[in-house]
Amino acid sequence: MTAQHTIRLPAGDFVYRETGMPDRPTVLALHGMGRDGSDWDATAQAIAPQFRLVALDLRGHGQSVRTGQYSLEAMRDDVAAFVDALQLSDFVLLGFSLGGVVAYLYAQSHPARVRQLVTVDTPLPTTWEQPAPPAQAPEGVRHDWNATTQLFPELHTTNDRWWHDLARITCPALLLRGGETSWMPQERIEDTARQLPDARVIEIPGGGHPLHRTQFAAFTSHLTRFLRGAE
Template identity: 90%
Template sequence: MQRTLRLPAGEFLYRDTGTPDRPTVLALHGMGRDGSDWDVTAQALAPQFRLVALDLRGHGQSVRTEQYSLEAMRDDVAAFVDALQLNDFVLLGFSLGGVVAYLYAQAHPARVRQLVTVDTPLPTTWEQPAPPAEAPEGVRHDWNATMQLFPELHATNARWWNDLAQIGCPALLLRGGETSWMPQERIEDTARQLPDARVVEIPGGGHPLHRTQFAAFTSHLTRFLRGEE
């Protein structure tokens, strides 16, 4: 079910699948995607889990803003969590959404039961071609978000790295291995800063492994959520 909610930054759209009395998974999508990226995952987790998928600012049908930053997106998530009165929930994030998940979990550790990220390290300084100044044809999200977030996603923020130690919940960091363009060693570095984390590689998954290797992804995810992995 799609719903809208007014937060301090504006109107946000989210998808709510499952029944409210089941454990909640809050899922955050990657750059250029929206909450629909988790629709198939939501169906796979039902009926044992409720999945709530937020369109991040500048994406999907959520508000477009003049300024974008990772911490602003973190604060959007915090406002969203408060509005829905979520407590003791699972936080799941892919790529951009994974970074926002790290930032939220370190700022609000008591709210997060488990953390799962998909092929996502915390940002560090590394080289990647900058995006073009003009949005390529077919882009549906606010290209200003890509332009403004790119520098933050490719720079080391010492405070963010230090604050990973605040995330005390169990964490599962899935990675796509050599077929991913994401620096895989940085995912290992991220896990080492977390008090209770493990890294699992899904061979051939590439970056969007929750789509390319869906069966393996959901198998690891559900076992982790049930405390079996």
């Protein structure tokens, strides 16, 4: 059973989804650009009843506050405030794409809070070429397009401090990648893993970028094995 809640954080009201019993180990899941917490509903069902999954709508997404101003570190700080508000500790942090970057930034800032880190086809940002998004939101976009246009430069620029601070993430980390069918630079995922003290990279062939959707069975198999300490 999934329940939806609203919580007041310093930046405004945020919405999150909760699946599973509160006495189970918690997985905090962060979605990608343009998505919301419902992107993890199927994952939540797959790992229940052993785990409780909490999926936050990041600022500018889903039903959470639209702040008008966006940065990756502001999103990291939102997650930190959310973790404090829910009194989470020793939890698993799971992130896809934008959410994966925010997960890296949170884990390097608060390493003692994170039990395990899992990212889905996500390197830490580096300088690489990709067409910039249009200034105006395409038809059908449901999130705040300001988030896309403002975060794009940060997502395509190397921040030396962020790369240096990856070494602070001492928990076991699993970096899943989609292989040659993904548009994300796969070698940068390997580079990210090399900066982490305890990381492994697993490719899910044919997964593309959103491999947690396109190769759901393989994704949940690797995820559950890792969460149980078997991978």
